[in-house]
Amino acid sequence: MGSLQSPEHHPTSSGSLASPLSSNGHHGGSPPLKDVSSEIRITRPGTPPPTAIFSSGMQRRLSLSFEDGNVAILAGKSYFLVHRGFLSRQSEYLAELTKDNYSCPTMTLEGRPVLHLPDSPEDISLLLHSMYDGLSSLMALESSLRVASILLRLSAKYAMEHLFNDTLAILYKAWPTSLTQWTRRERQLPRVNSEAARAISLPHPITIVNLAREVDAIELIPAAFYDLCRLLPSVVATGHTDPFDLTSHSLTSSDLVLLFQGREAASRFFSTFVVNELENRRASETCINRRQPDPAQRRLCTGAFQLITYELLQDVNGLITGRTADPLFAMQEVLNLQADSGTPESRNMFRACDSCRQELVVSVHAARNKFWDSLPEWFGVEVTHWG
Structure with a gap:
């Protein structure tokens, strides 16, 4: 996933350094790295005593180093x-x-056997912080x-396994398996590639799809794919460069x-x-407007449906909201356009009578649910628990 500033150097939204992550007194906030000419000892069975090898660039991470630690x-x-x-x-x-x-150590650092991991220091720092201080300490960061x-x-x-399940549950909040969770997510999280998304370090859905493939977390893929549907195909095909x-x-x-x-x-x-x-929708059988003597009054509800149709068609390519293809949002907009009751001086032209509106709400919710349930099939992904 690339490198990320370790928690001891992570800035808060105000620009100051983050508060200490430790809750157990192991370390304070933002300690400096200990730059030492580290002595690395190499030993092999049956060989003479180890000789000292010095590396001038070695740095001991003080915030995650303990004097009673027995492995480096x-x-x-x-x-x-x-x-x-x-x-x-x-x-x-x-x-x-x-x-x-x-x-049988072959290498020691400060007298401790060395476990060499091929990951970045920043990533290992995050892993150790989650182990020692708990995952919740890291989830307070804006880049959670x-x-x-x-x-x-x-x-x-x-x-x-425990950490895997906990972090997967966090990512499910952004790329969920249920429509209810997706709707909640849309109210809380900004769109991908927006300035607000970059401000909170929202991972790009391309990285989420690739990560899900890598760790076999397939349930993340349909929502991440749908996120990508809202970008221009040319943008998706070009790929994404992580700004970090x-x-x-x-x-x-x-x-x-x-x-x-x-x-x-x-x-x-x-x-x-x-x-x-919408386009061919008839008024409800119990529509109060269809029984009005004035022909213009009789067409109020069907006229509202036609106005909604025009509104959606002109916005489907993102001319107003900046979304290129977001049917779930567009269908929700049908309900939003109906919500404003208007005033006697300025009637909401998109609003139908109570009977027509109630039937429309049922139709929209049914369509949104069917749309969401179809995502795994449309994207060719087999998901065990969906919807």
Whole structure:
């Protein structure tokens, strides 16, 4: 997922440094890295005593190094002095990695056996913070969704089931499996590629699709694909460059085909909805306007449906709201246009009578539910629990 500022250097929205993440007194806020000429000792069974090898660029991460730590995790040119037993409790995979290194170390740092992990120091810092201080301490950061995506990959890589499930639950809030959760998400989260999205470090859905494939979290994919449907196809095909580390991300050719096929299916569904539920919609049998003596009054409800149709068609390509293709939002707009009762001096031309409006609400909700239920099929993804 690329590098990210470690929590000890993460800025808050006010521009100041984040408050200390630790709740157990292990470390304070924003401590400096300890830059040492680290002594790395190499030992092999049956060889003479180890010789000292010095590396001038090694840095000890003070915020995640403990004097009673008995193993050193090395990531890049940074290392962390932590507790082997604690690592082993969190992950059987890490337990196996440290077992051989501890019983017969080939490298030591400050007298501790070294576990060399091929991840960035920033990512390992996040992982260790989640282990020692709890995931909730990291979720207070504005970049919580980016942090969760990084931790999901690492927890899958190192077989940390508890952390995997917790971070997956966090990402489900942004790319959920139910329409109710999606509607809530749309009220709380900004659109992808918007300034507000970048301000809170919302991961790009391309990275979410690729991550979901990597860790077998398929349930994330339909909502992430739908997120991508709201971008121009040319933008999606070009890929995404992460502004944090300038890493380029793109969909695989097979996922790109699935996305465009699903986008076309969603577009056809919305076109059918507009024709069947709006353009040719008749007034309710109990419509109070259809019994008015004035012909203009009798056409108020059907006229409202036609005005809504025109409103949706002119906005379907994002001319007003900036959305290129968002049928769920457009269908919700039908209800929003009906909500304002207007005033005696300025009647809401989009608003039908109570009977017509109630029937329209039922139709819109049914269409939105059917649309959402169809997403996995349209995008060619098999999801066990959806909707």
